[in-house]
Amino acid sequence: MEVSAIQSSIINQKTVGKTGVLLVNLGTPDSPAVPDVRKYLREFLMDGRVIDIPLIPRSLLVNGFIAPFRAPKSAKIYKELWTETGSPLKYYGHQVEEKLQQQLGSQYVVKLAMRYQSPSIEAGLNEFQQLGLADIVVVPLFPQYASASTGSVYQKVMEIVKSWEVIPAIRFVNRFLEHPNFIEGFAQTARKYMAAHDFDFFLFSYHGLPESQIRKGDVTKTTCRFDDCCATFHALNQHCYRAQCFETTRLLVKALRIPEGKYVTSFQSRLGSDPWIKPYTDEVIKELPAKGIKSVLAFSPAFVADCLETTIEVGVEYKELFEKAGGQHWQLVESLNDSPIWIDALVDLVKTA
Template structure:
């Protein structure tokens, strides 16, 4: 089957020069949205977070009644104590790293954009909420709202869920301002350069035998449901390029992100692996699984690995703990010697510049 080529990537403007909003009447609201975090690492707060997160029908995409029973009868009661212990490992003096870096970016982006914009941080689950951010925009009577989910690759369970929540709130408004969503930004050159610079810093300090690019996983059924053609998705070589028919496939976007990073970092063929982490339940998730890749690399005699997590823009449980500590321990238990996590973009200037471009690009 011949696949039509994907249109050429957007050309992003320089962050310099006068603000684009100067030609627009009124002010523009910018809602930056990350996944979420518990209010504290206590068991009750973690349980509350898990319930809201996992009751989202785009996250656990099964009928409402069995989902309710699964989440409230099994997952939240039994998983919350274990997850709370892990969150306590992650927590710092400033609280959750994901929320802390979000707050820093909120301030920095506001400073860069100026008074023609109002920037608000929101979390899809818990606080600060999307409802509160949009309520503030409504009170201010803004001309336009730009929503930027903090997910480089589109997935129904992340970006799609943010879209749905925002629209659920806005449908109750009598007056709706102009609305614009950012669908993904894996192609943005400054997003790529941000991870490239972080990777080069570690590559200058050590020689690495292999490079792992670990992305958050999804159930295979969600990938297949997203194939509107019903003919492209085979969860295999169909992800070897990104084109018009698979451009919204999360797995294909992840492989494309790896290709762009590998090219800029100059990593040779055969020295890198794209894989997927954070499985939940017994159903098959997209592969290869990071856990299996880690064991296989060690078994093959690979001793030094540099690991990237390019699905996350802020350090969180999935990066710092899962990739940075749990996979490190697994690698060393199986004979590996050195495992290094590349930190997320967090509050880097290139990440702020990426967001400025995303706001101003039409």
């Protein structure tokens, strides 16, 4: 009993007043093998905030059609993405975890988690619970809020902690598209490419969402019209994912002094036959060379770490699509990954959450 009391005292001295920081990204398969990819797809697509249809038809769709048929195709693409250090998303996530811990210091405990697969949100939160931390800051690593990403993280966290007898203060970061360091991080990389090449055009491609999800998020039921409703950013559309993406583009355009008419905002990665938010990136790309546009600098500012959607989809597949249509030079602006300016942004987000 005496040893136990001493150990308890040491633990309390080490953790009292400390803040837990949970960094949450979307997730990645544990390996590019088909079974691991299938497992990842099932967990991801069975989330009711991702495919927002009733459970039984969602289960039939995901487990009966999408996961079995898509997993082998996706596994081939993941093999292209995989490096000696594994998944870039997870590699950079751990790098950020380590560097943010160093910057924040001993009064914080930083943990990386993935909404789907490992390391899990539950494991991170349970470790915080065992440490008896004073409070927790949850940072979903999505610059723009969407129900299917940030909203899903919120829900998962609350599902886990609701059974805790003692729930500490929990603060959530909602979005960070307006953070100066987030914008400047992308701008710094872009300027290097702009100094080396005179680009005809600039493309800002964001992950797409079904139009139905955007409509569900419009509490006014009158704001979302999918025409010019995202031309300005204001109180009624500030939680709309599409509006946030257009605002991100405007902030990057201003930072890089890109002239009007020289850029476009578009949306990638659509799935299924239902309408997704437009314009579609692949359709935009096909039209560019016919307009005399031969060189494009492409951004994917919905992602803070390079992944399948940036490196492969934008960096490789869209490059091939552009060149096939008659384009000559295509360059992807890499994500923030573990850059110092991104770590500085996270420090500020945590301390001001």
